[in-house]
Every structure is written in structure tokens, then in C-alpha cells.
Amino acid sequence: MLFRLTALAALAATATASNATGPYALQITGKENADINGYAGACHSGAGIEALCYASGASLPPSVTQFYYNYTSYNTETGVPSQPGWITYLLTAGSTNGTITVPSAMQLDQSGWGTNVLTAQIFPGVESGTSVYQFENGTLYMYGGYDDSSFNATFPTPIPTLGNLTNFHLCYQFTGGYYYRSIAWVTTPPAHNPSCEPVDLTLVELS
Numbered sequence: 257m258l259f260r261l262t263a264l265a266a267l268a269a270t271a272t273a274s275n276a277t278g279p280y281a282l283q284i285t286g287k288e289n290a291d292i293n294g295y296a297g298a299c300h301s302g303a304g305i306e307a308l309c310y311a312s313g314a315s316l317p318p319s320v321t322q323f324y325y326n327y328t329s330y331n332t333e334t335g336v337p338s339q340p341g342w343i344t345y346l347l348t349a350g351s352t353n354g355t356i357t358v359p360s361a362m363q364l365d366q367s368g369w370g371t372n373v374l375t376a377q378i379f380p381g382v383e384s385g386t387s388v389y390q391f392e393n394g395t396l397y398m399y400g401g402y403d404d405s406s407f408n409a410t411f412p413t414p415i416p417t418l419g420n421l422t423n424f425h426l427c428y429q430f431t432g433g434y435y436y437r438s439i440a441w442v443t444t445p446p447a448h449n450p451s452c453e454p455v456d457l458t459l460v461e462l463s
């Protein structure tokens with residue numbers, strides 16, 4: 257089963273007290289190919305680990321994974337939260353005491369040292385997640401850092417930077433022990449994996 261519906265409104269309401277907003281759906285918008293527009297849903301990739309699997313379709317599926325945006329910091333005087341934030345997910349798991357909820361977060365991980373494709377997976381724990389920024393329209397981005405593509409012996413002035421990057425891709429890839437069509441981040445496009453297609457990943461509010 258691809259999607260796991262979180263019937264956890266009460267738990268979610270208490271969780272939002274710690275500067276989390278949502279719930280959101282994670283919308284996939286193909287940058288070069290509108291045919292792949294769809295949504296990302298949590299799919300099993302290991303014990304307590306989920307990948308962000310692809311579901312096609314222009315409209316919101318009836319059962320879509322609910323994500324939250326959990327801010328990394330807030331102003332202690334005003335309480336106003338600030339970016340970046342973690343893309344979080346409330347994993348429900350069975351335990352000896354019944355069902356428990358495990359706050360989990362999206363993490364971008366090197367799937368091997370020979371590729372520029374980082375696999376997006378959701379692991380238990382919020383603060384070990386990869387923190388990301390969102391534009392006003394909810395599209396996720398990250399700072400690119402220094403642009404080292406023309407570095408040489410001369411100190412670079414001005415120091416070139418890569419700006420805001422929206423390098424998410426939809427790829428056929430190994431996520432844990434599974435081979436899925438799922439979300440990844442490509443550090444230096446084009447992707448080493450030829451099945452990867454560039455996409456925007458956007459938080460869409462679920463009412």
C-alpha cells in the first residue's frame with residue numbers, strides 16, 4: 257500500500273504547538289514534463305523508514321500523506337518562528353502498548369559516493385532531518401553555497417554563490433531495500449541517474 261492516511265487530528269493538534277504548520281500535501285510539479293505532475297506519499301523503505309513515492313494525478317488523491325513544516329527556530333521574545341524548517345511526518349507504529357506516533361523528518365542522504373543523487377527518505381526524529389526553506393508559494397528550496405565551478409589559484413572576487421536551488425527530482429532509485437519511483441535531490445544537475453526528472457516540490461495546505 258502506497259499511502260498511509262494519518263487519522264491523528266488530535267495528536268497533530270498538540271504537535272503544532274511546537275512551531276509546526278500543516279498538514280500539507282507534497283505536490284510534485286514536473287519542470288520539463290507536466291505529465292509527471294502528482295503528489296509524494298510515504299512508502300515503506302525500512303523499519304520505521306519511509307521513502308517519498310510518486311503518485312500521479314493533477315488533483316489531490318482522496319488519501320494523501322499528511323506532512324508538516326516544523327520550523328527550526330523561533331524568536332524567544334515574540335514567539336515568531338523562522339526558516340528553515342524540517343518536512344515532518346507523524347509515523348504511526350504498533351508497539352506492545354498499542355499504536356504510538358513517532359515524529360519523523362525528511363532527510364537527504366548520499367546513496368553512494370559515486371553519484372550526485374541524494375535520496376529523500378523519512379527517518380524517526382525531527383532534528384536529524386535536512387532543513388529546507390520554502391518560497392511564499394510553498395515550493396521548497398535550499399541555499400546552494402559557493403559556486404566552485406570556476407575556482408582556481410586566484411581568490412575569487414566577488415565570491416560566486418549558487419543562490420537558491422530547487423533541485424528536487426523524481427527518479428527510479430533504490431530507497432532502502434526497495435526500487436521505487438521516488439523523490440531525490442541532485443546536488444549538481446544533470447543527474448547521474450538518467451531516469452531522474454527535475455521537479456518542484458511544493459507544500460499545499462490541506463484544509
Ligand SMILES: *[C@@H]1O[C@H](CO)[C@@H](O)[C@H](O)[C@H]1NC(C)=O
Nearest residue numbers: 271274276324326344359382
Ligand atoms: C515538531 O518537532 C518537535 C520536536 O522538535 C516534535 O515534538 C513535534 O511532534 C514535531 N511536530 C510535527 C508535526 O512533526
Ligand SMILES: *[C@@H]1O[C@H](CO)[C@@H](O)[C@H](O)[C@H]1NC(C)=O
Nearest residue numbers: 273274275330334335336337
Ligand atoms: C513557537 O514555539 C514556542 C515554544 O514552544 C512558543 O513559545 C511560541 O509561542 C511558538 N510560536 C508560535 C507562533 O506558535
Ligand SMILES: *[C@@H]1O[C@H](CO)[C@@H](O)[C@H](O)[C@H]1NC(C)=O
Nearest residue numbers: 350351352353354355356357
Ligand atoms: C509501554 O508502557 C510502559 C509503561 O508506561 C513503558 O515503560 C514502556 O516504555 C512502553 N513501551 C513502549 C514500547 O512504548
Ligand SMILES: *[C@@H]1O[C@H](CO)[C@@H](O)[C@H](O)[C@H]1NC(C)=O
Nearest residue numbers: 285391393394395422456458
Ligand atoms: C514558486 O516560486 C518559485 C520562486 O519564484 C519558483 O521557482 C517555483 O517554480 C514556484 N512554484 C510553482 C509550483 O510554481
Ligand SMILES: *[C@@H]1O[C@H](CO)[C@@H](O)[C@H](O)[C@H]1NC(C)=O
Nearest residue numbers: 406407408409410411412413
Ligand atoms: C581564475 O579565475 C578567474 C575568474 O574566473 C579568471 O578571471 C582568471 O583569469 C583565472 N586565472 C587563471 C590563472 O586561470
Ligand SMILES: *[C@@H]1O[C@H](CO)[C@@H](O)[C@H](O)[C@H]1NC(C)=O
Nearest residue numbers: 389390391392397418419420
Ligand atoms: C532566495 O529566496 C529568498 C526567499 O524568496 C529571497 O529572499 C532571497 O533573495 C533569494 N536569494 C537569492 C540569491 O536569490
